[in-house]
Amino acid sequence: MRFPLSTPPAIPAGTLAAGPQPTLAAGDLVLRPWRASDAAAFLAAYQDPEIRRWHTRRPASEEQVREWFEFYRRAWRQETAASWAMTYGGGDALGRMVLGGMDLGDGVAVCAYWxxxxxxGAGLASRSLRAVSDWALGEVGFHRLxxxxxxxxxxxxxVAAKAGFRPEGTRRSAAVHGDGRHDMHVHARIRGDD
Ligand SMILES: CC(C)(COP(=O)(O)OP(=O)(O)OC[C@H]1O[C@@H](n2cnc3c(N)ncnc32)[C@H](O)[C@@H]1OP(=O)(O)O)[C@@H](O)C(=O)NCCC(=O)NCCS
Incomplete structure (x- = not known):
């Protein structure tokens, strides 16, 4: 059971779930919801040592990827997270952008990417992060990402700095990686920042 807020929500419940997850565009960059046909590219990305180094939650098969895509669709309907394929012109999936940990009451959410x-090296991550955060802080009404x-x-x-996410400090020993616990550097972009 969740007790009611005594303050007005930053974003009224139902705002996101009222429609389908949008496709976001900025020039040639197109962030679109995942399709079943992206499963092979998604799985292949997780064979990369750098992605494996920084992302400890990984799919083991295309079937698991499709379950993951279904989880994303549910998360959109539940207004808890959204995930996009980074593409040029809506074509092949080249990366992933996530807006997770959504709290519509406080108007906060957490971004992640690969x-x-x-x-x-072509600006894909930083441009995608800026596009998602422009949409979330603008049209949707989040206050802090x-x-x-x-x-x-x-x-x-x-990537974070280029997309306007200012550094805020370090959470010591906050996350487990393959080689042990790492200190985590926190960035945020809030409404009104550049
Ligand atoms: C981090 C990552 C998302 C960047 O994607 P990208 O599309 O290449 O990013 P961009 O091109 O927008 O920007 C990359 C910036 O990082 C810089 N960079 C790249 N490698 C670097 C390194 N080893 N040290 C310092 N800066 C580095 C680039 O020079 C560029 O900055 P610049 O434009 O000022 O020169 C990508 O390398 C990746 O997926 N890495 C593995 C997974 C990962 O780290 N995910 C994030 C977990 S928090």
């Missing part, structure tokens, strides 16, 4: 090796990355993940730190 890009397949062949598509890196947060992300964290291992203090050893310098590329992710750069």
């Amino acid at each position: 890009v397949a090796p062949a598509a890196r 947060e992300l964290d990355h291992s203090t050893r993940n310098h590329a992710s730190c750069r």
Whole structure:
């Protein structure tokens, strides 16, 4: 049971679930919901050592990927998370952008991302993060979007900074990776930031 809020919600319940998960575009960049036909590319991305290094939750088969896509569809209806395939012009899936941990009452959510090796270094992650956060902080009405990355993940730190997520500090020993616990660097973009 959830007790009622004594303050008005930042985003009224039902706002997201009232419609389908949108496709977001910024120039040639198109963030679209996952399709069953993306399963092979999604699974292949998780064979990359860098993605495996920073993402400990992984699918083991295309069937598990499709279950994951179903989880994303449910999460949209439940207004808890959304996940997009990063593409150029709506084509092949080249990366994943997630807006998770949604709390509509407080207007906060958490971002996460990866890009397949062949598509890196072209601004895909930072442009996608900016596009999702522009939409979430603007049209939807979130107030604060947060992300964290291992203090050893310098590329992710750069992506966050380029997308306007300011550094806020370090949570010590906050996440378990394959080689042990890492300190996690926190960034956030709030409504009104650049
Ligand atoms: C981190 C990741 C998402 C970046 O994707 P991308 O599309 O290449 O990112 P962008 O092109 O938008 O920006 C990358 C920035 O990081 C910089 N960078 C890349 N490797 C770096 C490194 N080892 N140290 C410091 N900066 C680095 C790039 O130079 C670029 O910054 P610049 O434009 O100022 O030169 C991608 O490398 C990836 O998926 N890595 C594995 C998974 C991962 O780390 N996910 C994030 C977990 S928190």
